[in-house]
Amino acid sequence: MASTETPPHGRSHRVRLQYFAMLALKNLFRYRRRTVVTASAVAFGVAIFVAMASLLNGLAAEGDRNLANYETSSAAITGAGYWRQREEYPLDILVENTGQILSVLDADGVAAAPRVAFRGELIVHYDPYPEDGSVYLALYGIDVERDPQVFRLAETVNEGRLPEPGEDGILISAWLAERLGAELSYPVTITTRTRDGFHQILDMDIVGIYQTPNPTVDRSQIYLPLDVVDTYLEMQGAVTAIHLALPEPVPGAADLGPVKEALERDREGVGGTGIELLSFAEMTEEFAAAVEIQDVAFNIVLVLLGFIAVVGISNTMLMAVLEREREIGMMRAIGMRDGEIRLMFALEAAAIGLLGAAAGLLLGARLVWYLVNHGIDYGTLLEGVEMDFRFADVLYGVWSVRTMFTAAVGAAMLAAVVALLPVRAILRREITESLRRH
Template structure:
């Protein structure tokens, strides 16, 4: 009975109720869009980092991460790759040769991370070829090719077909140099990655890592000759949710190898996720506070307008609990009508923007400094929907308490004599 009365009471003042419902719905719509945009930034940042650079998991020699010295490499790489490829959770894997050194032109030089890739398998793991803006990707029948970022090329004052020199330490710690020709310029949208890395073929890098003394019989030299070493193995999974399980399997399969997931490889990802999550919670709290004051104001007006009516109900025997419950129900019903409307508009907006995304090229320079893409695709996941719906429910419930308390505190005799 109270539900029916509360529902009818809402529509006694249609204009006011519609205004409240629209206000709440627009607020929920704006909230859902802001949160989906915020989530989109996070997901875009993480997915770009995984797809363009990190992959889901990486294998290293346990000593390699300490100083990035090429002499700390993995052995029996072919066997490891074959084992990894047989795992059903793995979409693709590749090996990389890595050295830290300097790239120089006739004009200037710059410190870089030199990444030696296997072109065919690297394409399956990172899709790096899609980041090439000028020139082309590696060709199988050519040697000593190099890919530079547009930023690095501009800094070195070089262009396509220019020659640059890489300087780095070989496996014996001696300084070695090698000339490469620029075949492509790339841009990942991440300024740190673009300025800090250059890409060559793994075979070209390996043959320069071997010491030039033919009598060298060190294990490192023998391994390089056999082409079965790598400083890094990158693994891309079919589903990011499988990272934990696959990591445990790899640790069991390769006990002497360091296995790291993308959170460990790039701690800023976890920090970024935490910051965005905290920011979202703050936004929800601000929304709830604004909504509470708006609803309290509206419901107080409704209570004051019905002052005499409420006094009459109490005079004929309606107890205070029912009066209190009726006011609470009226408030909750307004929220329950508005929330689905706002969430529906939010879902529609996100759906319309999911294909093309939101273009932020006007802020490209600032975004690239933080490794954020200039095109953001909003993401509104079911968990976020639930949080928004719960926030609206809690807000309307809290907002109803003060007007309801005000209603039960009135004096029936005084209310009946009120004009």
């Protein structure tokens, strides 16, 4: 009796793998309708996942951009410990040596803009306003020359202009103007306290109205010239922060090393240990909580989509495995190992997953294209929402090849793993039992 020669292990393994792959592919067409339905479920999941990821990444990117462009900038120099207390608007943690620091930064070619942030009550009266009213707001003294080099506020002035140095003029948001019934040249009164805690009253005129894509800024901040603030608040040249614009592709990517070195060179002159250099990440770490909420929401969506795919694929594979139990019995009888049968079904399910993923990517890419170019208008939805959010009415998506690749590979892998559950049950049965099935 002739015997069959055993080929080298690597080659035999490849031959078997090719055969299983061929068999798995042919089985895809065995249940065409079921394959199409399952692949469609996977496609739906992948498409929604890709679109959601695009939107959430867009949200995060937009949030970072709007923080950097209108609130934090790339980095900032503040009095030591100021940033942790900044929402109390303290005027006793200050950068005193403003001029010296700006000289150092200017010498190094770093764009810098000093600001004084303080709290005050803005009061308006009937005529020209429709009614009396007041509102507590954050007020910012800005260096009209330097600020546009760091922030993009000046680009958002759509009525009037920035107040000029020495002018008793303020810049308010369109959002606030609409609620107050304010127009250009309307007078306002601001009550606040000086650096030393004395009451102070500022009578100003509205010279400009701005509208940023950062609703938090629009709803809470008004601006006036730094020198005017310096005088009224008796700041003696001190500021609450000097904001820096550093070259960076995305917010938070800038290298602070050269700035640190420059400040270190004139340690005593710039204020020594009384100041600190804050990175974008340090200034925005509290927003991590909001990002975490996004992540949780994203993960919930991911779990739901995964559940859809799991149910769809496991159901398809369960039916396929049950219908082919006798066939599986035959394969085991003629010497196919359990691992090889598992591999065959995993390949089959992975192919369904890949088909679905491919369709899902096409559909997802179409959705992302729409989100990137047209966005979704959340304006009406967020109209009455009282929370910190830093994206405009229209939220745009972003392209992420990595997310799309992850979604496709993830779907195929998930499909392969899920397929093993029903196969496992069948492989626990005796071969003879499987062979008796009809």
